[in-house]
Amino acid sequence: ACWRTLREGEQLALVKPLMQLLAKDHHRHQPVGGAHGPHVVQSLMRAVARCEPAPKLPAPLYKFVAKTYACWAPAIQALELHAALSPAEPEWFDALADLYEALGDQDAWHGLWQRRATQPLSRAALSHEQYGQWVRAQGLYVECMRRAQTSELTAPKAEMALWEGRWVQCVRHLNQWEALRDYVRAVPQQQPPRLVLECLWRTPDWKGLTEAFNKQPVPESAQLKLYQTYGTLQEGGIATAESQCNQGIHLALQQWALLPPLAHDSHVPLLQLFQQFQELQESAQLLVELQNATRSNTAPDLHSILTTWRERLPNPWEPLPAWSELATWRNHMFAHINSSLQAMTDIPPSLAIAGYEEMVWTVVKFASVTRQHRMHYVCLGALSKLPQVGSLGPQEMADAFLKLREQLKCYRQMNAQEAQVGLALINSTNVEYFAPKHKAELFRLKGRLYEAAGAPPEDERTNAAYAGAASLDFENASAWLDWARFCDRAMGTKARASPDRGLWRERAVVSYGQALRGSSDDAHLHVPRILLLLREDAEAQAQAQAEPEPEPEPEPEAARLFSQSGWCAAAGAEAEDSG
Numbered sequence: 001a002c003w004r005t006l007r008e009g010e011q012l013a014l015v016k017p018l019m020q021l022l023a024k025d026h027h028r029h030q031p032v033g034g035a036h037g038p039h040v041v042q043s044l045m046r047a048v049a050r051c052e053p054a055p056k057l058p059a060p061l062y063k064f065v066a067k068t069y070a071c072w073a074p075a076i077q078a079l080e081l082h083a084a085l086s087p088a089e090p091e092w093f094d095a096l097a098d099l100y101e102a103l104g105d106q107d108a109w110h111g112l113w114q115r116r117a118t119q120p121l122s123r124a125a126l127s128h129e130q131y132g133q134w135v136r137a138q139g140l141y142v143e144c145m146r147r148a149q150t151s152e153l154t155a156p157k158a159e160m161a162l163w164e165g166r167w168v169q170c171v172r173h174l175n176q177w178e179a180l181r182d183y184v185r186a187v188p189q190q191q192p193p194r195l196v197l198e199c200l201w202r203t204p205d206w207k208g209l210t211e212a213f214n215k216q217p218v219p220e221s222a223q224l225k226l227y228q229t230y231g232t233l234q235e236g237g238i239a240t241a242e243s244q245c246n247q248g249i250h251l252a253l254q255q256w257a258l259l260p261p262l263a264h265d266s267h268v269p270l271l272q273l274f275q276q277f278q279e280l281q282e283s284a285q286l287l288v289e290l291q292n293a294t295r296s297n298t299a300p301d302l303h304s305i306l307t308t309w310r311e312r313l314p315n316p317w318e319p320l321p322a323w324s325e326l327a328t329w330r331n332h333m334f335a336h337i338n339s340s341l342q343a344m345t346d347i348p349p350s351l352a353i354a355g356y357e358e359m360v361w362t363v364v365k366f367a368s369v370t371r372q373h374r375m376h377y378v379c380l381g382a383l384s385k386l387p388q389v390g391s392l393g394p395q396e397m398a399d400a401f402l403k404l405r406e407q408l409k410c411y412r413q414m415n416a417q418e419a420q421v422g423l424a425l426i427n428s429t430n431v432e433y434f435a436p437k438h439k440a441e442l443f444r445l446k447g448r449l450y451e452a453a454g455a456p457p458e459d460e461r462t463n464a465a466y467a468g469a470a471s472l473d474f475e476n477a478s479a480w481l482d483w484a485r486f487c488d489r490a491m492g493t494k495a496r497a498s499p500d501r502g503l504w505r506e507r508a509v510v511s512y513g514q515a516l517r518g519s520s521d522d523a524h525l526h527v528p529r530i531l532l533l534l535r536e537d538a539e540a541q542a543q544a545q546a547e548p549e550p551e552p553e554p555e556p557e558a559a560r561l562f563s564q565s566g567w568c569a570a571a572g573a574e575a576e577d578s579g
Contacts, residue, residue: 003051045074059095104265138170222252327366334359360399419452440473477518484511
C-alpha cells in the first residue's frame with residue numbers, strides 16, 4: 001500500500017537503493033533455511049513481489065538472490081512478469097531459463113525456449129530432447145551449427161549458445177565421452193571447469209585430472225570436490241580422500257539448504273551426489289581392506305560392500321548420466337580389485353575373479369537400463385567393452401551368457417536388419433558349453449529374433465526354436481508364453497473350418513497353460529484369451545458331433561445291374577446244389 005502511494009519518480013528513485021541493499025555482503029552472515037527463521041533478503045523479496053507496479057531490478061540480481069538466499073518463488077515471479085512486459089530484452093529470459101534449470105523444471109525450461117527460439121530446427125531439437133530422443137536431438141543440434149557456419153541460417157547468440165550447450169547434454173546422455181574429450185581439448189579455454197574435469201576422469205586421465213586441480217584453483221562446489229576425491233583415491237591417498245569427501249558432503253548440505261523446502265526435481269541431483277560420496281567412503285574401506293590383505297597374504301572381506309553395491313542402484317527411470325557415473329567409478333574399483341587379487345596366492349579361485357564378476361554384472365545392468373531407455377547403441381557399446389571369456393568354467397560361461405542375452409535383447413528391439421545381426425551372432429555362438437537353462441533362454445531369444453526379422457506366422461525355424469527352449473527347460477515360463485503367442489498367431493492365419501486351425505489352437509492352449517503353471521509375470525493377462533480358445537474348441541467339437549452321418553451315395557446303373565446279375569447267378573448255383 002505504501003508503494004502505491006509513491007509517485008513514479010519516487011518509485012524509480014528507490015530502485016537503486018533497493019538494489020544496493022539486496023546485494024550487500026553482510027546478508028551472507030545470516031544462516032539460510034532450517035530453524036533460523038526467514039532470512040532478511042527473503043522478507044525483502046516477498047515485499048518486492050507484492051509491489052504494484054513491480055520495481056524493475058536487474059535480471060542478474062534476481063538470479064543471484066534466488067540462488068544465494070533461496071528466494072526462488074519471488075525471483076521467478078518477478079522475472080516472468082518482466083519477461084512478459086519486455087519480450088525484446090533477452091536478459092529476463094536468460095535469468096529465467098537459468099533458474100528453471102537450477103530447479104530441475106525441465107518442462108518449464110523447454111517451454112520457455114520453445115517460445116524464444118527463432119529457428120524451426122531449434123524447436124524440433126528441443127521437442128526431441130524433451131521426449132528423451134537424444135540421438136535425433138543431437139543430430140538436429142549438429143545440423144543447426146553446420147548451417148550457421150555456412151551462413152544458411154542466422155540466429156541470436158543465445159540460441160547459438162543453446163545449440164552447443166544442449167549438444168554437450170546429448171553427448172552426456174549418449175555416453176560419448178571420447179567425442180566430448182576431443183571437443184574440450186579443441187577449445188579448452190572456453191569450457192567451464194566442471195566439464196573439463198568431468199571429461200578427464202571419465203576417459204580416464206588421472207594424471208591430467210591431478211594437474212588440472214594443481215594448475216589453478218577451481219570453484220568450491222560439491223561436484224568438483226567429488227572429482228577431486230576420485231583422483232586422490234586413484235593415487236592411493238586414502239586419508240586425504242576421506243577429508244575431501246567430508247568437505248564435499250558439507251558443501252552438498254549447504255546446497256540442499258538453499259533449495260525449496262518441498263521435494264522437487266532440484267533435489268534429485270544432490271541425492272545422487274550423496275550416494276556417490278557414500279560409495280567413495282566405501283571405496284576407501286575396500287582399499288584399506290585390500291592393503292591389509294596384501295600385507296598378511298590373506299583373503300580380504302569384500303562381500304559386504306560388493307553386495308551393498310548390487311542392491312543400491314538408481315531407479316531404472318532416472319537419467320542415464322547418473323547410471324553411467326556410478327557404473328564408471330565402480331568399474332575403476334573393480335579393475336583395482338582384480339589387480340590386487342591376482343597378486344595374491346593363498347586365496348580361493350572364486351574370490352580371485354570377484355572383481356571381474358562384479359564388473360560384468362554392473363555393465364550388464366547398465367546396458368539393460370540403457371536398452372529400456374531405447375538407447376540401443378549405448379547398450380551395445382557398453383557390452384562391447386567387456387573382456388572376452390578367458391576360460392570355459394561355469395562362472396565364466398554364466399558371465400558370457402549375461403552379456404550375450406543382453407546383446408540379443410537389444411538387437412531384437414531394434415529394426416529387422418539389426419535382428420538379422422542378432423541371428424548371425426547367436427548362430428555363430430557355440431551354445432554347448434552353456435548350462436541347459438541358459439541354452440533354453442538363448443533358444444527362446446532366437447525365436448523372438450526370427451519374429452523380429454519378419455519371419456512368417458508359421459515359420460518352422462521359429463517354431464523349432466521355441467520348441468527347443470521348452471524342451472531344454474520345462475519350467476521356463478517365458479518360453480512357453482512366447483511359444484503360445486506364436487501358435488496363437490499361426491492359428492489366426494487358418495480358416496475357421498481348417499483342421500490345421502484346431503492343431504494350432506490346441507498347441508496354444510497347452511502352451512498358455514504351461515506358462516500359467518510356471519508363474520509367468522505376463523501369463524495371467526492371457527487368461528481371457530485361453531477361455532476364448534477353449535470356447536472355440538468346444539464349439540468346433542459340438543459342431544462336429546451335431547453333423548449327421550453322410551448317407552451312402554446311390555450306385556451307378558451299371559454297378560446295380562452287375563450286382564443284381566451276380567446275386568441271381570449265385571442264387572441259381574445255390575439252388576442247383578441243393579437239388
